[in-house]
Amino acid sequence: MIDLKELTNYKQLLYFLVAKEIKVRYRQTVLGGLWVVIQPFFLMAVFTVFLGNLAKLPSDGIPYPVFYFSAMLAWQYFAGTITRSGNSLIINMKLISRVYFPRLLIPLTPSLAGLPDFSISFMVLIGIMLYYHIYPTVMILFLPFLVLLLVLSASGAGLFLAALSVKYRDIPMTIPFILQMWMFASPVVYPASMVPVKYRLVYALNPVAGVIEGFRAALLGTIPFPWHIILVSAIASIILLISGLIYFQQVERFFADII
Amino acid sequence: MMANPVIKAHEVSKCYRIGITNNRPTTLRETIMHGISTPVRNLNRLRRLTKFTGEELLSGGEDIIWSLRNVSFEVNEGDVLGIVGSNGAGKSTLFKILSRVTEPTSGYAEINGRLSCLLEAGVGFHPELTGRENIYLSGAVLGMTKQEIKTKFDEIVGFAEIEKFVNTPVKRFSSGMYIRLAFAVAMHLEPDILLIDEILAVGDTAFQKKCLRQIESLAREGRTIIFVSHNNDVIKKICKSALWLKNGRLVKTGAADEVIKDYENM
Structure with missing residues (x-):
């Protein structure tokens, strides 16, 4: 179905596209890479004051800043990747209508280009954890697997939105809205333990839910490692990615004609 | 040296949709109906962008244009x-x-x-x-x-x-x-x-x-x-x-x- 041999022929181009995206993001800014952490840091502060201290939402017994930042880490990557990936084909319209290369490279670029930012945020999280004397559990060994799930599900959703946006310019308008809904469907500002047990596996169909709960369990030791939730999320994210790929493959031959 | 074609184009044709819009409404009633049905018409128009009916391809239509028609050649x-x-x-x-x-x-x-x-x-x-x-x-x-x-x-x-x-x-x-x-x-x-x-x-x-x-x-x-x-x-x-x-x-x-x-x- 997917021409893997052709994709490997273009891996240098993918490298250059990813490098471009990373280099361009903070060009001509004063704070540069600091922007990676400024936004989640302020959100964390706002959440801590309003949702934590004032609204007194539960946080599985974890200090609010750590509780929120551990979710912001995954959520920022997810939301950023989907936004950039969903808009990527329209932004690269000229490239698509002028040169041939596997179109898949364009929406997949943000998935890879977001990883350095993710790593920086991760360091900050470790710093905040140390400040509160919270130490990761041995389950931290599963972190790479959780990050992989995050990358796969963000890529899958991004592929869908990007492919649809070529024909329907409604998509770029709906992405911020979709993400807002999606954030409330994920345990970002509340713990998954607030969701009634009988709905929890349905809840886990949202891949981000499994990833964030896994992150908190592995790093903060809030709850025992939630295997069942992560398993459901893993299956959901693989289905999302595969169906995204199939849809993309079906419509990509029209891209240059109708974008 | 034997002539060795590196490009072979065979009866290449390419059809594009131009996107002609329908008549504008004239009466108030038509304008209102037109306004209400806009999303449906938009959706149909966008869906048709990549689909050509057999009739259009055979006998042409006012909404399509042949950018290339049966072009064949070889380049050695x-x-x-x-x-x-x-x-x-x-x-x-x-x-x-x-x-x-x-x-x-x-x-x-x-x-x-x-x-x-x-x-x-x-x-x-x-x-x-x-x-x-x-x-x-x-x-x-x-x-x-x-x-x-x-x-x-x-x-x-x-x-x-x-x-x-x-x-x-x-x-x-x-x-x-x-x-x-x-x-x-x-x-x-x-x-x-x-x-x-x-x-x-x-x-x-x-x-x-x-x-x-x-x-x-x-x-x-x-x-x-x-x-x-x-x-x-x-x-x-x-x-x-x-x-x-x-x-x-x-x-x-x-x-x-x-x-x-x-x-x-x-």
Whole structure:
């Protein structure tokens, strides 16, 4: 179905596209890479004051800043990747209508280009954890697997939105809205333990839910490692990615004609 | 040497939808109904963009246009072919099909070898990136490997005459410098087959001559080149054969002198 041999022929181009995206993001800014952490840091502060201290939402017994930042880490990557990936084909319209290369490279670029930012945020999280004397559990060994799930599900959703946006310019308008809904469907500002047990596996169909709960369990030791939730999320994210790929493959031959 | 076709186009046709809108409402009642049904009509219109009915394809329709119609030709290895035709004749569409940017509606094109297509200068350039970074990026976009770009880097910079500005973002380049850099990258591609669309329309005379010399030297190396130009003298000078397109149809192919003569006397 997917021409893997052709994709490997273009891996240098993918490298250059990813490098471009990373280099361009903070060009001509004063704070540069600091922007990676400024936004989640302020959100964390706002959440801590309003949702934590004032609204007194539960946080599985974890200090609010750590509780929120551990979710912001995954959520920022997810939301950023989907936004950039969903808009990527329209932004690269000229490239698509002028040169041939596997179109898949364009929406997949943000998935890879977001990883350095993710790593920086991760360091900050470790710093905040140390400040509160919270130490990761041995389950931290599963972190790479959780990050992989995050990358796969963000890529899958991004592929869908990007492919649809070529024909329907409604998509770029709906992405911020979709993400807002999606954030409330994920345990970002509340713990998954607030969701009634009988709905929890349905809840886990949202891949981000499994990833964030896994992150908190592995790093903060809030709850025992939630295997069942992560398993459901893993299956959901693989289905999302595969169906995204199939849809993309079906419509990509029209891209240059109708974008 | 046996003639060895590296490009074989067989009955290539390409159909596009123009997007004619329906009659405007005149009465108040019509206007209201029209307003309410807009999303449905929009959805249908967008869905039809990529779908053509059999009837439309056979007997034509007012909403479609044939950008290319049953165009067949072959290009042998080492040929330098010129394409002439007025605006809208289908030249760029043909290039897009040969380079796989788009698929033909019917017919097919076979390509043997590595092909690079220059439809426009500066494809793949990003304004925030420096001259150096853009050489690598657009080189990769146009099909060069990193190693090839590295080897040719100094030559490209020299050709574009931008030695002092390799570390300046190209958004600060003068338009002349920008165009020169874009062409310099393109002129140092080494594909088996090179498609060049109207490159001589820009740049100053001296630089145009330099590009032309470079194309001639690529041709001497035995590369297959297809060249679109509105400058008939240039076609006669560097192309052995030529192909004349008119309203999507092939009018004449043959020796460049003869095709150009007929084209000019049209």
